[in-house]
Amino acid sequence: MTKILFRLIDLQNYIVRFFTHYDVPEADAAIVADVLTSADLRGVDSHGIIRLDSYYGSQIRRGLIDVKSPITVVSETVASLALDGGTGLGHVVGYNAMLRCIEKARQSGVCMTTVRNSNHFGIAGYYAMMALPHDMIGISMTNAQPLVAPTYGKTALLGTNPIAVAVPAAENLPYVLDMATSIVPIGKITVYQKAGKSIPEGWGVDKEGQITTDPNEVLAGGALMALGGPDYLRGYKGYGLALLVDILTGVLSGAAFGGNVGGPSKGKVANVGHFFAAIRIDAFRPADEFKHDMDALMKQMKDAPKATGQDRIYIHGEKEFELAERNRAQGVPLMAEVVRQLQEAGQRLSIPFDLESVGQVEE
Amino acid sequence: MTKILFRLIDLQNYIVRFFTHYDVPEADAAIVADVLTSADLRGVDSHGIIRLDSYYGSQIRRGLIDVKSPITVVSETVASLALDGGTGLGHVVGYNAMLRCIEKARQSGVCMTTVRNSNHFGIAGYYAMMALPHDMIGISMTNAQPLVAPTYGKTALLGTNPIAVAVPAAENLPYVLDMATSIVPIGKITVYQKAGKSIPEGWGVDKEGQITTDPNEVLAGGALMALGGPDYLRGYKGYGLALLVDILTGVLSGAAFGGNVGGPSKGKVANVGHFFAAIRIDAFRPADEFKHDMDALMKQMKDAPKATGQDRIYIHGEKEFELAERNRAQGVPLMAEVVRQLQEAGQRLSIPFDLESVGQVEE
Numbered sequence: 001m002t003k004i005l006f007r008l009i010d011l012q013n014y015i016v017r018f019f020t021h022y023d024v025p026e027a028d029a030a031i032v033a034d035v036l037t038s039a040d041l042r043g044v045d046s047h048g049i050i051r052l053d054s055y056y057g058s059q060i061r062r063g064l065i066d067v068k069s070p071i072t073v074v075s076e077t078v079a080s081l082a083l084d085g086g087t088g089l090g091h092v093v094g095y096n097a098m099l100r101c102i103e104k105a106r107q108s109g110v111c112m113t114t115v116r117n118s119n120h121f122g123i124a125g126y127y128a129m130m131a132l133p134h135d136m137i138g139i140s141m142t143n144a145q146p147l148v149a150p151t152y153g154k155t156a157l158l159g160t161n162p163i164a165v166a167v168p169a170a171e172n173l174p175y176v177l178d179m180a181t182s183i184v185p186i187g188k189i190t191v192y193q194k195a196g197k198s199i200p201e202g203w204g205v206d207k208e209g210q211i212t213t214d215p216n217e218v219l220a221g222g223a224l225m226a227l228g229g230p231d232y233l234r235g236y237k238g239y240g241l242a243l244l245v246d247i248l249t250g251v252l253s254g255a256a257f258g259g260n261v262g263g264p265s266k267g268k269v270a271n272v273g274h275f276f277a278a279i280r281i282d283a284f285r286p287a288d289e290f291k292h293d294m295d296a297l298m299k300q301m302k303d304a305p306k307a308t309g310q311d312r313i314y315i316h317g318e319k320e321f322e323l324a325e326r327n328r329a330q331g332v333p334l335m336a337e338v339v340r341q342l343q344e345a346g347q348r349l350s351i352p353f354d355l356e357s358v359g360q361v362e363e
Numbered sequence: 364m365t366k367i368l369f370r371l372i373d374l375q376n377y378i379v380r381f382f383t384h385y386d387v388p389e390a391d392a393a394i395v396a397d398v399l400t401s402a403d404l405r406g407v408d409s410h411g412i413i414r415l416d417s418y419y420g421s422q423i424r425r426g427l428i429d430v431k432s433p434i435t436v437v438s439e440t441v442a443s444l445a446l447d448g449g450t451g452l453g454h455v456v457g458y459n460a461m462l463r464c465i466e467k468a469r470q471s472g473v474c475m476t477t478v479r480n481s482n483h484f485g486i487a488g489y490y491a492m493m494a495l496p497h498d499m500i501g502i503s504m505t506n507a508q509p510l511v512a513p514t515y516g517k518t519a520l521l522g523t524n525p526i527a528v529a530v531p532a533a534e535n536l537p538y539v540l541d542m543a544t545s546i547v548p549i550g551k552i553t554v555y556q557k558a559g560k561s562i563p564e565g566w567g568v569d570k571e572g573q574i575t576t577d578p579n580e581v582l583a584g585g586a587l588m589a590l591g592g593p594d595y596l597r598g599y600k601g602y603g604l605a606l607l608v609d610i611l612t613g614v615l616s617g618a619a620f621g622g623n624v625g626g627p628s629k630g631k632v633a634n635v636g637h638f639f640a641a642i643r644i645d646a647f648r649p650a651d652e653f654k655h656d657m658d659a660l661m662k663q664m665k666d667a668p669k670a671t672g673q674d675r676i677y678i679h680g681e682k683e684f685e686l687a688e689r690n691r692a693q694g695v696p697l698m699a700e701v702v703r704q705l706q707e708a709g710q711r712l713s714i715p716f717d718l719e720s721v722g723q724v725e726e
Contacts, residue, residue: 077472079442080646109440150664152673177603200595209670232563240540240679251656258663283443293614300621301513307572310515316603
């Protein structure tokens with residue numbers, strides 16, 4: 001697929017222009033710009049600038065995201081914080097919630113923070129990684145509009161509810177797990193549909209709850225399967241993890257949960273819930289010893305004998321860090337179709353997407 | 364399979380006799396008895412009385428478990444606690460660590476507790492469930508001897524590293540997720556081997572790291588696969604969860620990690636690590652509102668339309684609670700082979716297993 005390259009800073013500036021056009025305070029717009037472009041940088045196209053207008057812009061215009069609402073404290077202890085996001089932009093709410101979580105963990109060793117009344121916040125990993133420079137472990141989760149069926153069900157009742165955890169190492173890149181609790185995101189099904197290809201058995205079910213290889217069946221009233229997939233591979237564990245994320249993000253925070261979480265197609269306030277945790281490593285043991293042992297654990301994995309046909313064992317986050325490094329240097333790749341959408345929306349909204357491309361790649 | 368039924372109290376008393384024979388203080392022996400029988404009660408045979416002598420007794424005799432060593436504090440903040448289990452019995456260490464975690468969460472809202480220098484602690488769910496009567500969410504994890512290969516590897520370097528989370532509801536049974544991060548436990552492979560049956564594709568790999576349906580290949584230098592299984596179903600997520608558990612239980616605590624975690628066959632101190640967390644619900648929102656919403660979330664799942672051929676959607680823990688209730692009434696079922704082993708070991712060790720059976724069942 002042809003992708004067009006843009007300078008990171010140009011994309012960020014455009015996103016800031018886009019949101020300030022909608023009266024988002026400039027500092028907040030800069031946060032959204034950083035979160036969105038970090039997705040494109042890391043190769044998570046589905047959570048990046050592609051959603052700029054189709055999701056965030058359109059929700060603001062409908063009055064379903066309130067860009068000036070303050071974040072308020074619902075409840076607080078020395079090690080916990082329950083916040084209300086005031087239906088603000090998820091990225092701004094998430095960023096501020098994680099900042100406060102880190103600050104409280106600095107004082108108390110650990111902190112957990114819940115958020116209600118928020119919106120889609122982009123990649124969960126962004127907020128988990130905010131803990132890294134503080135020698136903390138960061139955890140970030142969110143619920144989302146229903147796309148996943150419970151085991152033995154046929155209706156989408158749970159979001160792809162991601163779990164993200166970031167852990168610093170010494171010499172090695174940090175461990176950054178950022179995983180949906182479904183096997184694949186819904187966008188992956190759409191890609192196969194557009195290409196006229198069958199999907200592997202286990203990604204999704206049809207409207208009768210039967211595993212199907214036809215992407216159209218998944219999209220027409222079917223649902224995604226939770227991690228694990230079919231029964232014999234223990235898909236109920238993935239269903240359990242999706243429920244767990246909904247409990248911590250939705251029920252514990254007092255946000256929407258299960259089938260009630262809103263999304264762009266629902267025409268109502270999303271009331272998304274988030275959960276964050278920050279763990280100060282030196283509350284448990286000296287941070288340099290910990291990071292040295294993280295290196296040792298990673299080395300065990302990376303140096304282990306490879307399966308026939310494989311030449312590398314990865315640590316979670318490694319591929320994304322390498323991609324981000326490349327993209328910072330060569331430019332951030334956007335699908336030609338996404339660029340066209342940005343140009344079209346920019347023209348319509350009088351926020352022209354007139355950035356100069358710095359090249360293109362096939363990938 | 365024929366199973367022989369015993370009264371719960373008789374089994375618990377026998378376990379207490381067994382451990383006090385090895386100078387375990389009676390109060391500690393009672394803790395082990397409760398943890399072990401709770402596994403048999405809940406149908407998790409592999410983690411129950413089956414290990415009484417083959418694992419715990421034999422490790423004590425070899426001097427690899429120190430039954431009188433105190434648990435000491437390594438480091439502490441208002442919301443965190445790092446403990447050293449002094450190579451004690453894992454159940455006793457785990458129980459006391461979770462008690463202290465709950466007590467600190469009562470004060471500070473949340474608490475996280477790590478443990479180093481411990482041993483196999485039985486079912487992880489037991490400790491998570493200790494939080495329930497306090498209107499807290501309980502989390503429990505442990506690392507374990509290596510049995511699982513990293514994605515693209517062929518050598519077992521990670522334990523089946525379970526994640527357990529218990530969450531109270533109002534009218535409904537609590538949500539209790541207690542899942543290995545491998546697809547199946549190693550005992551499941553052995554069962555198929557003994558029965559001369561093939562295993563489903565995705566449970567394990569052979570010594571070259573290739574997916575195999577031959578249980579002998581998995582057991583002869585192969586390894587279990589992490590949740591997700593094959594690449595196209597995103598097995599690297601399960602590998603990521605197994606690593607995460609090892610980071611929180613092994614690296615953060617200062618215990619052994621990865622391929623270095625000991626087990627009964629290794630002839631060295633296991634230095635198993637645990638991680639616990641307790642979350643006071645009313646630190647975030649009123650507990651009765653939370654539990655009411657837990658009921659609502661569970662109802663959404665249970666009342667959802669069923670997939671063709673299915674008549675029930677479960678919440679995690681539900682099957683086990685139902686089984687435990689039945690077994691409390693009818694007697695706890697032990698495999699005939701396990702009874703024979705208990706009798707044989709009891710005779711050899713002069714702790715005769717002379718309990719009166721209350722019947723038998725086929726299951």
